[in-house]
Amino acid sequence: MLKKDSKKILEKSKSLGWVLEPDAKALMKLQGLDIPDFILTNSFEIADLFLKACDGPVVAKAVSKKILHKTEHDAVVTGIFSSDHLKTEMTRLQKLDGCENILVEHMVKGLEIIIGAKNDFQFGPVIVFGIGGTSVEIYNDTAIRMAPIKPEDVFSMTQSLKAKEIITGYRGRAGVNMEILAHLMVKFSNLIMELENDIESVDLNPVICTKDGCVIADARIILQTS
Amino acid sequence: MDLKYLFKPSTMAVVGVSTSQDNHPANVIYNKNHLRYPVKTFPVNPKGGILNRETLYPSVGNIKEDIDMAVIAVRAEYVPKVVEQCIQKGVAGAVIISGGFAEAGNLKLQQRLVDMAKEASFPFVGPNCLGIYAPDHVDTFFLPGERIIRPDRGNVGFVSQSGGVLVDQMVKFAGQGIGVSLAVSIGNKACIKETDMLDWFDQDPETKVIAFYIEGFEKKEGRKFIKRVEHCSKPVVVFKAGKTKKGIEAVSSHTASLAGNYRVFSEIMKQYCVAEADSEYELTSFCEALSCYPKGIKGNVGIISLSGGHGVIAADACELYGISLPEIEKETMNTIKDKLSPEIRNIVSLANPLDLTGSSVDSDIVTSARHLSRDTNIDCILALLIPYSPGVSADIGAKLSQVARNEGKPMIAYVPNEDKYKIIIEGFELNNIPVASSVEGAVMMAKALVRCRPC
Numbered sequence: 065m066l067k068k069d070s071k072k073i074l075e076k077s078k079s080l081g082w083v084l085e086p087d088a089k090a091l092m093k094l095q096g097l098d099i100p101d102f103i104l105t106n107s108f109e110i111a112d113l114f115l116k117a118c119d120g121p122v123v124a125k126a127v128s129k130k131i132l133h134k135t136e137h138d139a140v141v142t143g144i145f146s147s148d149h150l151k152t153e154m155t156r157l158q159k160l161d162g163c164e165n166i167l168v169e170h171m172v173k174g175l176e177i178i179i180g181a182k183n184d185f186q187f188g189p190v191i192v193f194g195i196g197g198t199s200v201e202i203y204n205d206t207a208i209r210m211a212p213i214k215p216e217d218v219f220s221m222t223q224s225l226k227a228k229e230i231i232t233g234y235r236g237r238a239g240v241n242m243e244i245l246a247h248l249m250v251k252f253s254n255l256i257m258e259l260e261n262d263i264e265s266v267d268l269n270p271v272i273c274t275k276d277g278c279v280i281a282d283a284r285i286i287l288q289t290s
Numbered sequence: 291m292d293l294k295y296l297f298k299p300s301t302m303a304v305v306g307v308s309t310s311q312d313n314h315p316a317n318v319i320y321n322k323n324h325l326r327y328p329v330k331t332f333p334v335n336p337k338g339g340i341l342n343r344e345t346l347y348p349s350v351g352n353i354k355e356d357i358d359m360a361v362i363a364v365r366a367e368y369v370p371k372v373v374e375q376c377i378q379k380g381v382a383g384a385v386i387i388s389g390g391f392a393e394a395g396n397l398k399l400q401q402r403l404v405d406m407a408k409e410a411s412f413p414f415v416g417p418n419c420l421g422i423y424a425p426d427h428v429d430t431f432f433l434p435g436e437r438i439i440r441p442d443r444g445n446v447g448f449v450s451q452s453g454g455v456l457v458d459q460m461v462k463f464a465g466q467g468i469g470v471s472l473a474v475s476i477g478n479k480a481c482i483k484e485t486d487m488l489d490w491f492d493q494d495p496e497t498k499v500i501a502f503y504i505e506g507f508e509k510k511e512g513r514k515f516i517k518r519v520e521h522c523s524k525p526v527v528v529f530k531a532g533k534t535k536k537g538i539e540a541v542s543s544h545t546a547s548l549a550g551n552y553r554v555f556s557e558i559m560k561q562y563c564v565a566e567a568d569s570e571y572e573l574t575s576f577c578e579a580l581s582c583y584p585k586g587i588k589g590n591v592g593i594i595s596l597s598g599g600h601g602v603i604a605a606d607a608c609e610l611y612g613i614s615l616p617e618i619e620k621e622t623m624n625t626i627k628d629k630l631s632p633e634i635r636n637i638v639s640l641a642n643p644l645d646l647t648g649s650s651v652d653s654d655i656v657t658s659a660r661h662l663s664r665d666t667n668i669d670c671i672l673a674l675l676i677p678y679s680p681g682v683s684a685d686i687g688a689k690l691s692q693v694a695r696n697e698g699k700p701m702i703a704y705v706p707n708e709d710k711y712k713i714i715i716e717g718f719e720l721n722n723i724p725v726a727s728s729v730e731g732a733v734m735m736a737k738a739l740v741r742c743r744p745c
Contacts, residue, residue: 184554186512208557210516217561224560 066258070094074262074287080129081287086167088283092268095255097248098279102169108154111168112147121145121171123281124153130162132284135198137161142171172279175230175240176270179249181211181256183264183288189256191249193218195227196270203227211253218246231273240273248278264288291413293482293490296383297472299329299358299428303350303381305372306363306388307333309341315387315432316363317341319421322435329428332357336368350379357381361421361430366390369417370402377410384414385421385430392478393418400480407481419477420453423460425470433457444469445498446577447491449484451476451505455531455570459503462574466707466727467719468581471496483511488518488526499580501527501573512555519562525580525742527565529573530555565741572734578724579735580742583700589613589740592668593643594658596650596682600674600704600729601643607733613740615642616667629657642668651681656689663697670739671701672732677711687717687725694723700739704732 073091077083083091089099103114104127115122126139134140139160141153154166178196183189187210194206207221219242222231233239248271256266264286272279302323306316316333324331332353335346347353350360350372360376362369366388376384391400400417407414415421421430425443429435431453441463448463450456453475460473471494476482484502491500500522507515519526533552559566565580567573591613595601608615623640630638630646631654639645644662646654655673662671673690675682687703694701703718705711707727718725726732 182554184512184551185509186507187516187554187558188510188513190554190558208554209561210513210558220561 067094074259077285078287081289082132083283083285083287084127084129085125085134085283086127086165088266088285089280091285092252092255092280092283095251097251098277099283100169100172100279100281102167104165104167106158106165108151111150111154111166114168115144115147115150118170122150122168123171124150124157125167125169126157126160126163127165127167128160128162129164131160134282139163144171169281172272172281174272174274174279176281177231177240177245177273177278178206178267178269179252179271180268181252181263181266183260189253189260189263191253191256193221193249194225195230200269211256213250213253215246215250218242218249238275241275241277244277245273262287291411291486293383293413293486295358296385296413296415297422297424297474297490299382301330301332301355301358302428303332303334303347303353303357303360303376304363305334305350305360307335307341307346309335309337309339309346314363316361318432318434319361319363319387319430322429326435327428328426330355334360349375350381351375353379358383359428360384361387363387363432366394366396366399366417370399370406373403373406373412373414377406377412381412383412385419386414386416386477387419387421387430387432388416389418391417392480400478404480413486414481415474416477417480420456420475422475423470423473431457431475439464442469444471445496445581446470447487447494447497447500448473448503448577449476449487449501450474450503451479452503452531453477455503459570459573462570463577466574466578467715468574468578485511485514485518488515488522492518492522492524497524498584499525499527499577501529501577503529503531503573505531512558516558516562516564519564525565525584525586527567527573527576527580527738527742528559529567529570560741563742565738567738571731572737575726575731575734576738576741578726579702579738582722582724583739584742585739586742587669587700587736587739589670589736590616590668591670591672591736592616592618592662592665593672593674594646594655594662595643595674596646596648596655596676596679597674598639598645598647600676601639601645603729604672604674604733605643607730608736611733611737611740613733613736618642618644618662619665619667622661622665626658626661629661630654648676648679649681650679652683652686652689655682655686656693659690659693659701660697663693663699663701669699670736671699672704672736673701674704674729674732675714677705677714684713685717687714687719687723688721689717691718691721691723695721702726702732702735704729 073087122144124141131137176196180192189211205226207224209217267284304320308314320333333346338348423429439461456475491497567576703725
């Protein structure tokens with residue numbers, strides 16, 4: 065059953081037609097999925113404290129009801145190490161159309177994959193999986209399964225990708241932790257089944273995967289228009 | 291809904307038989323069933339009259355005997371009334387040939403039929419369809435018998451949204467010697483849909499393979515279909531049209547159904563081990579292969595050929611279809627070599643493909659097939675038999691079939707489809723070994739077994 069808090073998130077996003085990134089990630093977290101440490105603020109001082117407390121770089125993103133595709137609006141800045149850089153970018157992001165808040169989060173490194181869902185006309189909820197990032201449409205190296213999926217499906221989906229070795233590891237590079245990935249995708253597909261009547265599509269892109277785990281670095285949920 | 295009387299009727303009424311138009315669909319249907327099929331057929335026309343010295347019944351209600359099934363071929367606006375009469379009479383189901391419903395924008399008229407049928411538990415096929423063909427039993431296709439080529443009775447159950455594709459596929463099946471248990475053109479599929487047909491064929495003892503030509507599913511219908519497939523005990527083959535943008539436009543204007551995103555369709559078929567055929571040729575090959583081997587294979591094929599070239603062509607096709615040609619065990623190779631005729635022992639190519647050369651004789655082929663079947667790396671044998679060389683006898687089909695049955699591994703043969711070689715082809719086919727008429731066709735059959743492998 066969908067948690068009360070999850071329902072609240074969907075309810076308040078209905079008029080917008082999609083769920084803002086912080087809320088979408090909160091929904092994933094309620095389901096027990098990993099998201100990076102983050103703060104949501106408009107204060108540079110608080111953001112700077114967060115940066116200093118972080119062991120490594122941060123990402124800053126504009127949270128705006130008017131910006132659905134952040135990359136297209138230059139609303140994401142990765143690799144912020146210094147306070148100066150953070151300040152300049154925060155100031156710039158705050159001027160973007162409709163910017164309400166700045167999401168500052170720990171920058172996770174690893175392989176970028178996409179885990180998505182679509183409410184298909186003929187088959188209902190389906191899960192999409194492949195190499196992620198901003199060029200997914202170009203490569204379109206994805207596998208699709210009808211939800212809910214089983215852990216075995218995650219393995220067969222990986223095997224069907226052209227880029228399967230990038231996920232399983234090649235040339236001495238460690239692959240992705242398949243058990244954690246399978247666990248994440250099964251949980252995600254269960255969530256999608258519960259949201260069947262609410263959602264149009266969901267993008268978790270990128271999900272950053274390493275040999276130690278998988279973290280959802282960005283999430284977008286498009287709701288059904290009734 | 292009990293579909294038994296609809297698909298296996300003993301008595302049938304044909305409504306709409308004309309006293310003036312010999313080519314009227316109802317006349318064609320009445321004539322062919324009345325004259326050539328065991329089903330007892332009654333002609334009906336509300337205006338009555340006489341046709342070929344027989345009196346037409348003004349309504350199904352006037353027929354004294356119980357009627358299992360009615361074929362309705364009257365103008366769309368009269369169909370509800372005929373359906374009502376059928377329900378009153380206690381007819382067990384109908385095939386509605388008439389067009390002019392959802393496909394012509396008359397959704398309300400079609401919905402009226404659906405509502406009537408639901409209330410009375412009265413199953414019907416169509417509207418806007420050719421109906422059903424059960425060899426040696428009943429045929430509601432409004433195509434004169436002399437114009438079509440019909441497959442014999444067999445074990446493939448075939449369902450098509452398009453009547454034209456269905457008839458064309460019947461010709462292809464007949465050409466390849468594939469028999470059908472029942473072929474159904476479901477047209478607008480207002481009442482009986484793919485899922486109902488899947489249930490029917492799953493429990494039908496005469497059917498071993500269930501094949502579909504699908505243009506599109508309605509909302510969430512694809513999910514329902516897959517849920518039934520999951521519990522179906524027989525291999526399922528699909529051929530999807532409307533994969534491209536142009537194709538989708540053609541489908542939308544053709545049958546009033548919405549074709550969805552093709553990749554989703556194709557990936558889900560794979561997920562649930564439905565063998566999706568990529569072309570009509572594959573559809574034919576898949577049906578033949580799966581009617582012999584319902585269980586599927588991993589896809590490790592061993593090829594026996596009598597010419598180097600055929601082995602290479604097959605190997606290329608295997609690569610293209612993602613079928614692997616594993617190396618043959620040393621032990622297997624040694625055993626085969628020991629048993630080959632001395633004349634060819636040093637000229638054969640002992641690898642995979644195994645080229646026995648044009649100098650080989652029956653016993654070389656049989657020995658190779660036997661020991662290749664015993665190799666644990668191999669789960670299917672492709673026997674490419676070009677019967678041109680003198681060492682190959684007319685018995686090779688029957689002999690190799692015995693090997694396949696003894697060893698228990700699927701064997702697929704290629705023999706040129708010529709009358710001259712019929713004895714070889716039948717030697718295989720009568721022993722339930724599928725025969726392709728091209729090298730590529732043989733590889734397609736192996737692909738079918740890979741695609742329906744239980745996940």
